[in-house]
Amino acid sequence: MSQHPSTPMHEADLRRVLTEQLTGGATVGSIHLRAYDTGTFTDLWTERRRDPELAGFVVDAVGEQHMDEIARALRHPGNDARPALVVGSGGIMAALARTASGEPPRTPTPQRTSGPVLAVSASASTVTADQLEDAIKHGWVDVPVPTDLLGGHHDALATALDQQVSAALAAGHDVVLHATRGTSDPRYAASGPVDPAYLGSLIGALAGRMATAGLTRDVAVFGGDTSSHALIAMGVRELRVSDQFVTAGPICRTDEGATVAGCRLLLKGGQVGPPDILRRFAGQATHP
Numbered sequence: 001m002s003q004h005p006s007t008p009m010h011e012a013d014l015r016r017v018l019t020e021q022l023t024g025g026a027t028v029g030s031i032h033l034r035a036y037d038t039g040t041f042t043d044l045w046t047e048r049r050r051d052p053e054l055a056g057f058v059v060d061a062v063g064e065q066h067m068d069e070i071a072r073a074l075r076h077p078g079n080d081a082r083p084a085l086v087v088g089s090g091g092i093m094a095a096l097a098r099t100a101s102g103e104p105p106r107t108p109t110p111q112r113t114s115g116p117v118l119a120v121s122a123s124a125s126t127v128t129a130d131q132l133e134d135a136i137k138h139g140w141v142d143v144p145v146p147t148d149l150l151g152g153h154h155d156a157l158a159t160a161l162d163q164q165v166s167a168a169l170a171a172g173h174d175v176v177l178h179a180t181r182g183t184s185d186p187r188y189a190a191s192g193p194v195d196p197a198y199l200g201s202l203i204g205a206l207a208g209r210m211a212t213a214g215l216t217r218d219v220a221v222f223g224g225d226t227s228s229h230a231l232i233a234m235g236v237r238e239l240r241v242s243d244q245f246v247t248a249g250p251i252c253r254t255d256e257g258a259t260v261a262g263c264r265l266l267l268k269g270g271q272v273g274p275p276d277i278l279r280r281f282a283g284q285a286t287h288p
Contacts, residue, residue, distance in 0.1 A: 001271070014058045026055035033060045036069060045073045049080055056085075067095035075099055090248025090272070109243070110286055111251075113264075114217045116169045117282045118210055120203035120230065121178040121222035122196075125270030128222050129182030135278040136176060141168040143177045150179055150191040150199065162206060169215040174282055177203060178222075200229025208234040208259030217263045220281055224269035234260050239267075245281070248272045 001009040011017050015028040022028070029048050035041040048057040061067050071092065074084055086092060119135065121128055136142045143164055149157040161177075168175045179199055180188045200223070207219050207230070221227050231239075238255040242264070245251045249268040254261055266281050279285035 018056060018058070022055050027053050029054045029057035031057060031059045033062065033066070036066055041069055042073065046078070046080070049077075049082075049084075061091075064091075064095065064098075067091050068099055071095035071099040094244065094247055111243075111245075111264075111281055111283045113282055116172055116216055117174040117218040117220065117278070118165070118169060118207055118216040119174075119176045119220040119222065119278055120207050121176070122180075122199045122203055122226035122230075123223035123270035124180045124183050124185075124188055126182050127273070128268075128270045129180075129185075130275045131222070131273060131277050132176050132178055132181050134275045135174070138279055138284065140174045140176045140278070143168070143175055144181075144187065145177065145179045145202070147187045147190045149202070150187060150194050152198070158202075162209065165206065165210060166213065166215055169210060174278075176278070177206065179203070196225045197229045200226035201233040204230030204233030211260045211263050218282070219260055219263050220266040220268065220278060222268050222270065227267055227269075234258050236260070239265075246273050246277060249277065251281075 001007075009017070015030055018028045019026060029051065031041065031044045031048065035044050045059075048054060059070055061070060074086065074096065077084070117140075119132075119140075121132060143161070145161065146154075146157050148154055149161065165175055165177060179194070182188070203226070204221070207216075207221070210216050211219060211234075221230050223230075234254070236254045236258040239252045240254075241250045242253050243251040245266065246268075249266065249272050252265045252267060254263070254265060264281075266277075268277065274280070276285045
């Protein structure tokens with residue numbers, strides 16, 4: 001996260017990060033990992049919640065068992081009826097779902113496609129760069145968005161990009177379309193600041209056109225800052241999770257009015273997922 005292109009983190013202690021963001025000399029507490037092993041987690045949670053001097057507290061967790069403990073504390077607050085504002089990853093959402101249902105975590109099922117896969121990416125993270133590299137090394141067609149097109153709309157370049165992607169999909173090839181492959185990509189420096197709304201609309205509209213043309217029914221969208229704009233460009237009004245797939249990387253279905261209606265839609269933030277996530281999505285690799 002220290003290398004994140006949009007929101008770099010220069011401090012690992014989240015108490016300090018939150019203290020800087022809060023006003024009025026607020027104090028931020030914590031519950032450390034050892035609380036799970038010593039059996040003091042519940043008491044510490046209750047104490048932190050009741051402490052009037054604390055504006056909030058950070059809870060350490062490194063696995064599903066820890067997340068489930070936190071989720072149970074949130075779901076069963078005892079005599080404390082005050083609402084809790086939770087800032088966390090997809091891991092806490094999954095834990096809340098597990099503890100609500102009482103069922104064990106579901107093992108992801110092997111994925112199946114109905115044809116070639118189109119992945120569109122606007123993420124500059126190193127995690128995403130590794131995922132794109134993995135797919136390209138395994139035969140996916142590499143389609144970089146030209147630097148000039150990143151800087152603003154250019155009809156001729158946009159048309160050429162459409163033609164390149166549609167030709168590859170029509171030939172049965174899986175395709176990776178990307179605005180950058182990490183911050184070391186020359187396009188990243190050359191293009192300067194890119195408007196997320198413009199870039200999201202660019203890749204989203206292109207994916208929608210490919211789906212409308214029947215060239216793909218399996219679409220992956222990478223990039224937290226741009227994905228909402230991509231979904232708007234696809235005309236998406238509703239999303240329903242059809243498969244959790246990987247933590248914080250669900251496979252969704254959309255409403256019937258979207259250009260990608262009927263498609264499997266993988267939505268993934270830049271820092272999320274294993275290196276072979278695209279090949280897993282395409283049914284070319286299995287979960288360990």
